[in-house]
Amino acid sequence: MPLQLKPLADREWHATTIGKSGASVWRIPMAENALFLKADPAHELSELSAEVLRLDYLAEMGFPAPRIVDYVDGEGFNWLLMTEVKGKDLTHLVDEPQVLIQVLADGLKRLHALDPASCPFDHSLDRRLSDGKANILGGRVDETDFDDRHEGWTAQQVYDWLVAQRPAETDRVVTHGDASLPNFLAGDSRFSGIVDCARLGVADRWQDLALTCWSLEFNGGMDMVHAFLDAYGVRFDAERYQYYCALDELF
Numbered sequence: 001m002p003l004q005l006k007p008l009a010d011r012e013w014h015a016t017t018i019g020k021s022g023a024s025v026w027r028i029p030m031a032e033n034a035l036f037l038k039a040d041p042a043h044e045l046s047e048l049s050a051e052v053l054r055l056d057y058l059a060e061m062g063f064p065a066p067r068i069v070d071y072v073d074g075e076g077f078n079w080l081l082m083t084e085v086k087g088k089d090l091t092h093l094v095d096e097p098q099v100l101i102q103v104l105a106d107g108l109k110r111l112h113a114l115d116p117a118s119c120p121f122d123h124s125l126d127r128r129l130s131d132g133k134a135n136i137l138g139g140r141v142d143e144t145d146f147d148d149r150h151e152g153w154t155a156q157q158v159y160d161w162l163v164a165q166r167p168a169e170t171d172r173v174v175t176h177g178d179a180s181l182p183n184f185l186a187g188d189s190r191f192s193g194i195v196d197c198a199r200l201g202v203a204d205r206w207q208d209l210a211l212t213c214w215s216l217e218f219n220g221g222m223d224m225v226h227a228f229l230d231a232y233g234v235r236f237d238a239e240r241y242q243y244y245c246a247l248d249e250l251f
Contacts (some may be wrong), residue, residue, distance in 0.1 A: 004074075015024045036082045039079050042078055067082065086193075100226050106190075112208070117176075136250065147214075172205070178196060178198075
């Protein structure tokens with residue numbers, strides 16, 4: 001553990017296992033609050049340094065998300081220490097679908113209302129396809145974890161399909177980039193913030209809506225998907241849904 005983090009060594013560390021970021025995450029209770037520590041092996045494709053920049057941006061915008069306490073490179077890892085966002089992730093509301101849908105729609109609409117001109121992170125398809133190709137070449141794509149619709153595909157086949165089927169980007173907003181239920185939080189049945197923000201950037205609105213719909217379909221079925229889209233205020237776009245879910249396989 002780097003020297004800067006030694007004061008935390010005697011605290012209780014509770015591993016957080018939800019999510020698929022590849023980083024190790026711990027919740028560390030403090031007096032009345034808690035800190036979160038994320039550690040990712042040092043690598044040129046690690047997303048932790050990107051998350052630091054995006055959390056700084058969200059803080060500047062006053063958007064509810066973790067605030068940075070410290071960021072350290074050491075002992076072969078990148079370490080990010082953050083404040084806790086109050087509330088529980090939305091997987092805890094699956095048995096209250098109406099509340100879940102409203103919280104998720106409110107949170108996404110609030111994020112998407114940020115001025116894209118204020119956001120310095122370009123997540124256009126040019127950039128995301130380039131990043132996805134880098135992940136393939138770096139051996140960082142887990143082909144065994146592909147969705148059923150891509151079972152048996154190689155990462156290269158997914159990439160080739162994405163290049164061939166690329167849709168127009170007609171509605172660019174500030175997107176979370178991984179807008180699944182574990183990454184949106186609620187407190188007292190109201191939206192309280194977002195976490196895991198390394199992929200935040202300006203992209204087509206369906207970058208978020210596709211992954212949100214997939215997460216809702218996985219947790220509650222298509223009825224929940226359509227109820228969410230009604231609450232958010234858009235119609236289902238099968239082409240973009242399929243495309244951005246496929247793109248996510250490379251991350």
